[in-house]
Amino acid sequence: MSVTQVKRIAISDSPWPWLLPLVSLLVVFTIYPLIYNIWLSFHEFMPRKRALVFVGFANWVQLWHDTRFWGALGVTFVYFTIALACEIVLGMAVALLLDAELPGFGALRAVLSMTLVIPPAIAGMMFLLMEDPQFGVLTYLLNMLGLLDKATPILATSSLALAGVLVAEIWQWTPFMVLIFMAGLRSLPPEPYEAAMIDGASSLQMFRRLTLPMMSRVIAVAALLRGIDLFRVFDYVFVMTSGGPGTSTYSLSLYAWQQTFSFLKWGYGATLSLVSLAIVMILANLFIRAFKVRW
Amino acid sequence: MRIFRTLAGWLVVAFFFFPIFFWTSVAFRNAKDIFSWPPKFFEFEPTVRNFEQVFGISLGFGFGTQETVNPGGGNFYMAPRLWDSIVVASMSTVLAIVVATLAAYCLSRMQFRGRHEFVNWVLSTRMMPPVAVAIPMFFIFKQLNLLDTYLGLILVHGLMNLPLAVLLLKSFFDDIPAEIDESALLDGASRWTIFRRIVLPMAKGGIAASAVLCFIFSWTEFLFALTLTQTGIKTVPVVSSTFVTSIGTAWGNMAALGAAAIVPAFIVVLLVQRHLVRGLTMGSLKQ
Numbered sequence: 001m002s003v004t005q006v007k008r009i010a011i012s013d014s015p016w017p018w019l020l021p022l023v024s025l026l027v028v029f030t031i032y033p034l035i036y037n038i039w040l041s042f043h044e045f046m047p048r049k050r051a052l053v054f055v056g057f058a059n060w061v062q063l064w065h066d067t068r069f070w071g072a073l074g075v076t077f078v079y080f081t082i083a084l085a086c087e088i089v090l091g092m093a094v095a096l097l098l099d100a101e102l103p104g105f106g107a108l109r110a111v112l113s114m115t116l117v118i119p120p121a122i123a124g125m126m127f128l129l130m131e132d133p134q135f136g137v138l139t140y141l142l143n144m145l146g147l148l149d150k151a152t153p154i155l156a157t158s159s160l161a162l163a164g165v166l167v168a169e170i171w172q173w174t175p176f177m178v179l180i181f182m183a184g185l186r187s188l189p190p191e192p193y194e195a196a197m198i199d200g201a202s203s204l205q206m207f208r209r210l211t212l213p214m215m216s217r218v219i220a221v222a223a224l225l226r227g228i229d230l231f232r233v234f235d236y237v238f239v240m241t242s243g244g245p246g247t248s249t250y251s252l253s254l255y256a257w258q259q260t261f262s263f264l265k266w267g268y269g270a271t272l273s274l275v276s277l278a279i280v281m282i283l284a285n286l287f288i289r290a291f292k293v294r295w
Numbered sequence: 296m297r298i299f300r301t302l303a304g305w306l307v308v309a310f311f312f313f314p315i316f317f318w319t320s321v322a323f324r325n326a327k328d329i330f331s332w333p334p335k336f337f338e339f340e341p342t343v344r345n346f347e348q349v350f351g352i353s354l355g356f357g358f359g360t361q362e363t364v365n366p367g368g369g370n371f372y373m374a375p376r377l378w379d380s381i382v383v384a385s386m387s388t389v390l391a392i393v394v395a396t397l398a399a400y401c402l403s404r405m406q407f408r409g410r411h412e413f414v415n416w417v418l419s420t421r422m423m424p425p426v427a428v429a430i431p432m433f434f435i436f437k438q439l440n441l442l443d444t445y446l447g448l449i450l451v452h453g454l455m456n457l458p459l460a461v462l463l464l465k466s467f468f469d470d471i472p473a474e475i476d477e478s479a480l481l482d483g484a485s486r487w488t489i490f491r492r493i494v495l496p497m498a499k500g501g502i503a504a505s506a507v508l509c510f511i512f513s514w515t516e517f518l519f520a521l522t523l524t525q526t527g528i529k530t531v532p533v534v535s536s537t538f539v540t541s542i543g544t545a546w547g548n549m550a551a552l553g554a555a556a557i558v559p560a561f562i563v564v565l566l567v568q569r570h571l572v573r574g575l576t577m578g579s580l581k582q
């Protein structure tokens with residue numbers, strides 16, 4: 001192709017010259033790995049032969065009988081549900097509280113955005129230290145309030161470990177919700193509130209009848225984006241508990257990762273990651289349909 | 296009422312700020328002040344030794360004694376690792392922004408069949424769980440000798456940020472009236488000229504904001520960096536997870552690295568605070 005021909009294509013109104021770099025990169029990043037992953041899921045690494053061997057549907061059958069997989073799925077769902085509910089409710093409460101022109105509130109919003117630039121792996125470490133049974137400040141405070149025995153290692157107690165991880169998650173991402181909800185609240189029209197005020201509506205009524213319906217799109221977008229990330233939780237459980245004690249904090253992503261890289265079950269790990277992909281895709285698309293989220 | 300609300304607001308934010316404050320203070324502590332019960336909040340002897348160990352430098356000043364070494368601390372000399380993070384995050388940002396700007400302009404201005412479906416496809420790539428990409432990528436990279444290289448991690452982080460960058464930049468371009476393009480087209484300007492001379496300068500602020508967000512997401516990313524690198528390069532989140540050793544955890548060093556990793560990122564975020572919400576929601580909410 002000559003230089004002039006390249007130029008002519010570049011200035012024409014065809015979308016392809018503009019989209020080509022994006023499309024080729026996305027194919028490399030999504031479609032090729034996806035095909036490779038599906039191929040892997042029908043193979044398994046045999047340490048004795050030091051090679052991948054075709055095993056047919058064995059990995060998929062194994063999945064069905066694997067109690068640890070169902071356990072990981074359960075943990076992921078519990079984590080997802082609790083974290084999303086807490087983050088939406090707390091986020092809305094804090095957003096409503098800070099949605100006012102009061103002294104210092106501008107600076108407070110900036111402080112809230114600080115949590116978003118902390119790598120989740122480091123945030124997990126912060127809470128690992130704070131939840132230490134011997135010198136953790138969170139353990140100390142809970143102990144002072146009489147909610148916890150001094151000797152209790154939160155992250156090594158199977159009934160408390162998931163809660164210990166969730167604290168880090170909710171701490172880091174509630175501000176994300178607060179910032180989004182505050183932006184939504186600020187864009188609401190004032191007229192309906194003025195009318196409701198004249199009619200003598202209580203603030204609770206105004207919240208339920210006006211704020212919530214008008215904010216539904218904002219809430220849906222925030223829930224979708226956060227929900228996608230919550231379902232693939234990895235960083236916090238990896239650094240804080242590595243899935244333990246026992247399997248009480250195994251998330252689906254962590255299980256897939258460990259099967260692949262710790263136990264060298266390459267095919268099974270790929271199968272697990274495909275299941276995780278399928279679930280996220282189906283749930284996200286159902287959500288997008290149900291709440292009519294659009295970009 | 297006003298005073299109560301102000302007070303409540305400050306209290307809530309103090310609650311969210313506390314872990315950051317506490318962690319930063321750990322960075323300035325000696326071992327005996329980290330491992331104490333009851334935990335100390337303010338009453339400790341400050342030291343910069345953790346920073347000196349992590350960055351392999353002598354600050355040449357300090358408060359009080361500098362003798363105590365953290366158990367398990369050793370010398371975690373991390374300056375090259377910080378450099379790895381800077382290279383990967385900035386180069387992957389350049390990659391994502393260049394590719395996304397072209398595509399976003401096209402998606403914002405040109406009508407073609409399947410445009411809506413195309414946007415949905417871009418969005419759907421944002422939903423892929425990292426682990427479902429990291430596992431095949433590990434084997435693909437192994438064959439291509441891209442494991443443990445800057446290029447490999449830059450590619451993956453850049454690609455990871457593409458959906459965000461495309462949708463966000465599209466929303467910024469949508470804000471520039473299309474009439475400007477049309478009148479320039481009538482005057483005989485090409486699409487490329489309009490893009491370069493008119494749209495790019497007008498969207499400067501939006502492009503900067505998108506770049507900052509891509510940078511932050513690469514800076515904080517853990518799973519890809521953990522999977523696709525071994526010893527050659529390591530980013531800050533991966534390094535910090537290695538501070539847990541069999542003889543103990545180097546909390547002071549880790550906190551110093553963490554504090555050093557947060558501060559620059561936070562300053563950058565403050566610069567684009569106006570666009571932050573729009574970026575977090577990939578342009579679907581305007582502020």
